[in-house]
Amino acid sequence: MDLNSLHFFIDIVDAGSLSAAARKRNMSRANLSYRLKAFEDALGAQLLRRTTKSMQLTEIGAAVYKHGRNMLQELAAVNDVVSSAAGSVSGHVRLSVSAGLGHLALSDTLVRFRRDHPGVTFDVVFSNQISNLVEEGIDIALRVLSRPPANSMAVELADVDWVVCSSPEYMRGRPPIHVLEDLQRLDIVCASAVGAALSVTGRYAGGSRSVELDPVLRSDNFVFLKQAVMEGGGVGFLPRYMLRDELESGRLVRHLEYYRISVFGAKIFLLTPPTRYQTAAARALIQALKARLCNEALYVN
Numbered sequence: 001m002d003l004n005s006l007h008f009f010i011d012i013v014d015a016g017s018l019s020a021a022a023r024k025r026n027m028s029r030a031n032l033s034y035r036l037k038a039f040e041d042a043l044g045a046q047l048l049r050r051t052t053k054s055m056q057l058t059e060i061g062a063a064v065y066k067h068g069r070n071m072l073q074e075l076a077a078v079n080d081v082v083s084s085a086a087g088s089v090s091g092h093v094r095l096s097v098s099a100g101l102g103h104l105a106l107s108d109t110l111v112r113f114r115r116d117h118p119g120v121t122f123d124v125v126f127s128n129q130i131s132n133l134v135e136e137g138i139d140i141a142l143r144v145l146s147r148p149p150a151n152s153m154a155v156e157l158a159d160v161d162w163v164v165c166s167s168p169e170y171m172r173g174r175p176p177i178h179v180l181e182d183l184q185r186l187d188i189v190c191a192s193a194v195g196a197a198l199s200v201t202g203r204y205a206g207g208s209r210s211v212e213l214d215p216v217l218r219s220d221n222f223v224f225l226k227q228a229v230m231e232g233g234g235v236g237f238l239p240r241y242m243l244r245d246e247l248e249s250g251r252l253v254r255h256l257e258y259y260r261i262s263v264f265g266a267k268i269f270l271l272t273p274p275t276r277y278q279t280a281a282a283r284a285l286i287q288a289l290k291a292r293l294c295n296e297a298l299y300v301n
Helices: 003-015 017-026 029-043 059-085 099-116 180-185 223-232 244-249 280-292 293-301
Strands: 048-050 055-057 091-097 119-126 140-145 155-160 162-166 186-191 198-204 207-213 236-238 254-256 258-261 268-271
Touching: 003 029, 003 059, 003 099, 017 029, 017 119, 048 258, 055 059, 091 099, 091 280, 099 119, 099 140, 099 223, 119 280, 140 162, 140 280, 155 293, 162 258, 180 198, 180 207, 223 280, 268 280
Parallel strands: 091 119, 091 140, 186 236
Antiparallel strands: 048 055, 140 268, 155 268, 162 236, 162 254, 198 207, 198 258
């Protein structure tokens, strides 16, 4: 049996379609379809019933998928054993991370990781979307969420402490911010669904307050938002782990410190595909990310 063809077949099933698997493999749909047909011809059995709109495993296809996946996972485990015996970790990891987290933690963490494990290579994808990790070929994803998606294995890494902040220059000549409602008269810079009001809740010792705001500047890129706030573009809602130096130096001013702000996601989660074998390289990187993205590392050290 051709293991490459088996891998193609399993990728197609995991991705849910030929087109999605072809994108993951960076090859044409026609080429992948040809490889699948050649694999079926070599086995002498149809593995997938295909129409223009759907794809379904045959009984034989389901059995080949089940045992073939186990075979490939065992092969990956064998490779890990060999690497471990040689005293090294090697392999390729495809990592997806939201922009703010990526700029904060990824570059220095990956550089240090590769110093310790030079046989490991990476693809890093910046995205805030909650996608199908298997379909996108992602081994590890880092996301800021209130709750993890049901189609992934999730590990909670840290809390997200949202900060209401601005530059000192922006607030010069403006009344101070005492309560959430004061934000309604100011320019709001934040991430939010386009066309939707931003709903913010602030909890404090005596209760809570909520307010809806209409941002003047929205983006999914928190690095861009941070820069806009620093340049006097308005009042922003940003995670505190991005602002340590700016708050300490006074380049940014924190407002409403006595509130616990609830907006966007409340936790940093590490997500992995539910069905994919974790290679030694992925497992080692997960441990490094857990150490870098914990509450102590983000907010204390």
